[in-house]
Amino acid sequence: MSGRNSSIPRTMKRLAVGVIACASPVVLYAQSCAMCYQSVAASGARSIHALQSGILILIFPPAFICVGITIVAYRRRNLYNE
Numbered sequence: 001m002s003g004r005n006s007s008i009p010r011t012m013k014r015l016a017v018g019v020i021a022c023a024s025p026v027v028l029y030a031q032s033c034a035m036c037y038q039s040v041a042a043s044g045a046r047s048i049h050a051l052q053s054g055i056l057i058l059i060f061p062p063a064f065i066c067v068g069i070t071i072v073a074y075r076r077r078n079l080y081n082e
Contacts, residue, residue, distance in 0.1 A: 040051055 040048060
């Protein structure tokens, strides 16, 4: 029975997060600087492509760091239980 009792708070937390995510306005997820948008839209195709490439380049290092930390944590998850 103790396994079922410990899963109830976890389920309640997940339910609360889901309700909060569904209740938040969609506008929050689409925030952008109007001035930045206008300046990029007015620039040429080369500038738009350079900006898109820069965004992709800046996304990869944090993604690799997160994946690396997750892999290390997964491999060492039972190290201190023994």
